[in-house]
Amino acid sequence: MTPTPDFLTPDFDLSHRNTLQLRSIARYGGLLQNVERISEAIRFAEKLGLPFHLLGGGSNSVLPPRLEAVVGISAMAGRSIEQVREGIRLTSAAGETWDNLVGWSVLQGIGGLENLAGIPGTVGAAPIQNIGAYGREISNVFESLTALDTETGETRTFSSEECGFDYRHSRFKEQPSRHLVTEVTLLLPYEWQPCLEYDGLDNLPGIVTPEDVRTAVLARRRSRLPDWRLTGNAGSFFQNPIVSEEVARSIPEVPGRAVHGGIKISAGWLLEQCGLKGHRHGGAGFSEQHALVLVNNGGATLDDVLHLADQARSEVRRRFGIDLAQEPVVIADS
Numbered sequence: 001m002t003p004t005p006d007f008l009t010p011d012f013d014l015s016h017r018n019t020l021q022l023r024s025i026a027r028y029g030g031l032l033q034n035v036e037r038i039s040e041a042i043r044f045a046e047k048l049g050l051p052f053h054l055l056g057g058g059s060n061s062v063l064p065p066r067l068e069a070v071v072g073i074s075a076m077a078g079r080s081i082e083q084v085r086e087g088i089r090l091t092s093a094a095g096e097t098w099d100n101l102v103g104w105s106v107l108q109g110i111g112g113l114e115n116l117a118g119i120p121g122t123v124g125a126a127p128i129q130n131i132g133a134y135g136r137e138i139s140n141v142f143e144s145l146t147a148l149d150t151e152t153g154e155t156r157t158f159s160s161e162e163c164g165f166d167y168r169h170s171r172f173k174e175q176p177s178r179h180l181v182t183e184v185t186l187l188l189p190y191e192w193q194p195c196l197e198y199d200g201l202d203n204l205p206g207i208v209t210p211e212d213v214r215t216a217v218l219a220r221r222r223s224r225l226p227d228w229r230l231t232g233n234a235g236s237f238f239q240n241p242i243v244s245e246e247v248a249r250s251i252p253e254v255p256g257r258a259v260h261g262g263i264k265i266s267a268g269w270l271l272e273q274c275g276l277k278g279h280r281h282g283g284a285g286f287s288e289q290h291a292l293v294l295v296n297n298g299g300a301t302l303d304d305v306l307h308l309a310d311q312a313r314s315e316v317r318r319r320f321g322i323d324l325a326q327e328p329v330v331i332a333d334s
Contacts (some may be wrong), residue, residue, distance in 0.1 A: 002047045004160060005040055007031065008070065018074060019120050021232030022065075022303070029071040033095075035148055035155065035182055038072060042150055045070035052150070056122030059234060060328050061292030062131055064302050068333045074124050079277040081108065088112075088188040089143065094124025094181045096129070102214065111192030111210035112141045115201075118221040120235065124181035128172045128311045129327070130165045134217055135197045139165035140256055143187040147172075147179035155182065167259070168239050168327065176329070186253070214262050223302055227286050232296030233287065237309065238267045251320060267316075267324055268292035275317040283305050287331065306330070 003193050004010070012029025015021065027050060032038050038054065045052035049067040055061060076095035080094040088110055091205055092101050098121050100114045119126075127145055143158045156179075164171035172179050194208045195201075200220040204212055226233055241264070248256050248263040256265035268291045271277065277291035281302030286308065287293040290326060294308060313324050 002023075004028065005030075005037075005044055005222060008044065009042060012071060014058070014067070014071060015064055017055060018061050018063050018234075018244055019227075019228040019232060020058075020062060020234045020294075020300070022300060022305070024062050024063035024065060024067060026067045026069055026071040028069075029073065031075040032072040033075045033077070034200075035076075038180060038182075039153060041070055041072045044116055049168050051177075051333060053177060055331075056095070056125040056227060057120055058207055059119075059121035059228070060125060062302065062305055062328045062330045064233065064330075064332065067331065070332075074221050076124075080108070084187075086187060087190055089285055090186045090188055092123045092184055092186075093123060094183060096123045098126050103190070106210045106214050109210070109269065110188050111194070111213075112186070113186035114210045114214040115217055117214045124185050125298070127163060127165075127184060128170055128181065130168055132168070134201060134220075135195045137165070137167075138186075139163075141186045141188055143185045145181050145185065147181045148182060152180055167242065167261075167264070170194040174209055196302045221290050225293060226289055226295055231287075232300070233293050234328040236292045236327055237265070237294040238271075238292060238312070240264050240267045241270075241322050241324060247322070266292075270316050270320055270322065270324075271312055274312070274319055276312055276315065279308070281311070284308050286312070302330075 008028045008030040010028055012026045014024040014026055042052045052071045053292050054074055056074045074095040076093040077220055079092040079096055081090055090105060098119055101123055102117045105113050105266050115134040131138050144157050144159050146157050165310050171201055194213050204216060242262045243265055244262050254265045256263045271291035276286045277289045279286050282304035283298050284304035285295055285297050287295045309326060316322055316324050
């Protein structure tokens with residue numbers, strides 16, 4: 001009989017460890033504060049013939065009611081600042097909360113992360129998704145990360161170029177669960193320039209500080225997006241699609257902007273035009289505030305969420321001929 005590590009618990013409740021607040025129980029689970037515990041949890045899962053998953057804040061995860069797996073919660077803590085010739089090097093353990101790191105950096109008088117305020121999840125998950133908002137992405141200030149390679153058992157450092165960043169994408173999404181991020185290093189500029197291209201930021205008065213931008217971003221998020229702590233949600237459920245200029249011209253009303261590879265258009269607008277804003281199935285529904293956000297109105301199940309997601313993709317494809325890509329990942333047993 002394989003002994004259970006003392007930091008893992010059978011029938012580990014994940015219901016409050018995913019921002020969609022779906023009820024979910026893992027076969028085993030626990031908090032992992034360092035690389036050694038991650039490695040031990042992986043070995044334990046292998047001996048039992050179970051998959052291993054590492055979760056951060058659960059903000060990009062859709063969980064089943066029962067997960068026959070060993071699930072570790074990233075609890076690695078610590079952060080530091082170093083002044084180097086190229087800029088201000090900010091290093092954070094993967095288990096730190098992303099929004100706390102943003103707030104902390106701004107309080108130190110350091111600019112560069114303020115547009116990414118209010119995004120739920122942990123620091124370790126941020127580069128995997130290449131999180132972005134209000135004209136900025138983490139890749140804009142990224143220097144490197146350290147990750148545990150679950151195939152070799154060794155740790156490795158990845159530079160920005162090696163991460164293969166693209167819109168809401170990195171190389172780590174291509175091989176899920178192979179590289180588990182343990183530390184992230186960002187390089188922030190000495191000569192900070194605000195990014196104020198978006199509505200709500202472009203009219204800030206006077207000399208703008210990082211705190212001014214952060215405050216405006218948080219206010220705008222509160223006015224447009226439901227708070228996951230009050231109403232379970234995983235943020236934007238679909239990516240804003242990047243389409244050709246020809247496709248964009250065929251939908252002249254859709255909000256969009258030129259980006260690398262084409263025109264990025266609003267997935268929320270497409271969903272709203274399909275009548276899905278506020279639409280419900282079971283305990284899940286699309287938010288009354290923003291059609292792009294799928295929410296848990298109470299008692300939602302995985303089936304409710306997947307039904308709505310399939311319906312949304314089908315409706316948008318039928319009406320506009322555009323395929324929506326889902327952002328949150330469905331965690332399964334294999």
